Amino acid sequence: MSRLLYQGVDGVADLSELIASCAGASYRERSSGYSSHKADSDKLREECGVVAVHGHPGAAREVYLGLYALQHRGQESAGIASADGQRLANIKGMGLVSEIFTDDVLAKLPGSMAIGHTRYSTTGDSALLNAQPIRVDSTKGLIAIAHNGNLVNLGNIRARLERDGAYFQTTSDSEIIVQLIAHSKAGTLVDAIADSLGQVEGAFSIVMMTRDRIFAARDPRGFRPLSIGRIQNPEGPDTIVFASETCAFDLLRAEYLRDVLPGELVMVTEDGLTSRQYASGLPQTSCIFEHVYFARPDSRIFGRWVQESRDQMGRQLARESGVDADVVVPVPDSGVTAALGYAEQAGLPFRMGLIRNHYVGRTFIEPEQRVRDFGVRLKLNPVHNLLDGKRVILIDDSIIRGTTSRKIVRMVRGAGATEVHLRISCPPTISPCFYGVDTPSKRDLIAANKSVEEIRQYIEADSLAYLSLEGLLKSCETKENTGYCTACYTENYPTQWVDVDEILPAVVTI
Numbered sequence: 076m077s078r079l080l081y082q083g084v085d086g087v088a089d090l091s092e093l094i095a096s097c098a099g100a101s102y103r104e105r106s107s108g109y110s111s112h113k114a115d116s117d118k119l120r121e122e123c124g125v126v127a128v129h130g131h132p133g134a135a136r137e138v139y140l141g142l143y144a145l146q147h148r149g150q151e152s153a154g155i156a157s158a159d160g161q162r163l164a165n166i167k168g169m170g171l172v173s174e175i176f177t178d179d180v181l182a183k184l185p186g187s188m189a190i191g192h193t194r195y196s197t198t199g200d201s202a203l204l205n206a207q208p209i210r211v212d213s214t215k216g217l218i219a220i221a222h223n224g225n226l227v228n229l230g231n232i233r234a235r236l237e238r239d240g241a242y243f244q245t246t247s248d249s250e251i252i253v254q255l256i257a258h259s260k261a262g263t264l265v266d267a268i269a270d271s272l273g274q275v276e277g278a279f280s281i282v283m284m285t286r287d288r289i290f291a292a293r294d295p296r297g298f299r300p301l302s303i304g305r306i307q308n309p310e311g312p313d314t315i316v317f318a319s320e321t322c323a324f325d326l327l328r329a330e331y332l333r334d335v336l337p338g339e340l341v342m343v344t345e346d347g348l349t350s351r352q353y354a355s356g357l358p359q360t361s362c363i364f365e366h367v368y369f370a371r372p373d374s375r376i377f378g379r380w381v382q383e384s385r386d387q388m389g390r391q392l393a394r395e396s397g398v399d400a401d402v403v404v405p406v407p408d409s410g411v412t413a414a415l416g417y418a419e420q421a422g423l424p425f426r427m428g429l430i431r432n433h434y435v436g437r438t439f440i441e442p443e444q445r446v447r448d449f450g451v452r453l454k455l456n457p458v459h460n461l462l463d464g465k466r467v468i469l470i471d472d473s474i475i476r477g478t479t480s481r482k483i484v485r486m487v488r489g490a491g492a493t494e495v496h497l498r499i500s501c502p503p504t505i506s507p508c509f510y511g512v513d514t515p516s517k518r519d520l521i522a523a524n525k526s527v528e529e530i531r532q533y534i535e536a537d538s539l540a541y542l543s544l545e546g547l548l549k550s551c552e553t554k555e556n557t558g559y560c561t562a563c564y565t566e567n568y569p570t571q572w573v574d575v576d577e578i579l580p581a582v583v584t585i
């Protein structure tokens with residue numbers, strides 16, 4: 076049963092209750108060096124998906140569909156805020172989008188504008204009140220905000236705002252943005268938003284709504300995706316849609332127009348769409364791991380279809396580290412597209428030798444040893460007749476702690492494989508992310524502490540190879556020359572502000 080938080084249509088939200096960071100770790104957690112990555116998780120996790128709809132009689136229902144398509148970006152909580160020109164309602168709940176937003180609940184969200192958010196939250200940070208959108212009555216009026224990403228220069232801004240008299244009730248990224256807007260000396264809301272976004276550093280794709288307007292913005296380096304779409308309306312103005320990934324547009328029958336540009340602030344009113352560049356001049360560093368793992372293969376992000384990128388990663392991996400074998404088997408679901416590319420390039424049969432149980436839900440994502448040991452076998456099961464007596468090339472998208480990879484290798488061997496060769500469709504993950512991806516500290520990243528050969532021994536594979544950085548970048552090339560962040564593979568962080576505690580050399584050998 077989902078738990079819901081319903082904010083009445085005109086009520087004024089209490090900042091202390093409502094403000095929370097989209098990102099898994101709050102500012103306090105990050106600044107104390109606390110790693111929020113779930114101890115049982117051996118996958119990196121995206122932390123949010125956002126959607127906004129302007130100019131549709133059933134805007135909340137459209138946002139619901141968009142969030143449904145973005146469910147992979149966060150499964151622990153979701154929220155939708157809607158506005159009808161005068162009032163602004165907001166409903167949030169714990170659980171999957173379809174569990175929270177029944178017909179009865181959607182009926183409480185009237186209006187032709189809506190924004191929504193789906194969230195993956197981390198240990199100690201999964202309370203209902205931390206769900207988004209948050210709704211705040213600021214000095215610039217009632218605002219609902221939902222964002223995807225992590226800010227990295229919060230300490231300085233917070234100290235400055237406090238010197239200027241700001242009273243903080245939480246430690247979240249979102250409160251910093253709202254406080255900046257509220258304290259901006261700019262005369263209009265749009266100027267205040269531009270002024271505020273220009274002061275924060277880090278990764279954010281934001282949708283915001285007032286009683287009569289919608290705003291969307293990306294950080295100046297364009298870390299996280301955010302696209303603009305349109306539903307044509309022959310009888311009136313078109314509906315404008317924003318979504319973290321274009322797969323959301325397909326369900327809405329919206330046409331993709333373009334990406335929100337890095338450093339761009341877009342405003343949609345009854346008069347249409349206007350845009351301004353609130354920041355420029357910084358090199359684009361879009362998250363390459365969106366192409367490797369997070370985004371759905373049927374999405375187009377950063378100017379490129381994710382499916383094409385993963386197919387190329389697989390082909391490049393086959394060129395770089397081919398090995399004699401009988402079958403190519405993906406670790407489903409995320410390894411499937413790269414495995415297809417690998418198999419085609421290598422001229423080997425592709426087989427679904429591992430089956431994922433899609434009905435394993437959040438119930439089993441619990442940091443308890445008993446469940447953790449059970450976890451991989453609950454999620455994956457080998458197809459014995461496809462693996463028995465075969466030399467298997469296993470394709471996966473990452474090795475984080477190594478524990479899950481070892482269990483999978485053992486599982487494939489236990490099903491009769493005579494050899495297991497693991498191929499990873501990106502370089503070794505050697506450093507944490509500070510830009511909206513839930514990552515363990517460096518001490519828990521196996522590739523930060525062991526050589527490739529040591530990892531091979533640990534996971535008990537016959538051979539192990541990663542895609543090279545050059546190969547990854549080549550696989551994600553665009554005509555527009557998209558620049559990518561590769562910091563979790565290179566430690567070259569695009570921003571100055573990172574949490575030093577998290578990236579100090581590991582002191583523990585796993």
Ligand code: SF4
Pocket residue numbers: 298361362363364365507508509510511512560561562563564
């Ligand atoms: S550090 Fe890695 S996961 Fe984080 S934004 Fe950069 S490429 Fe993406």
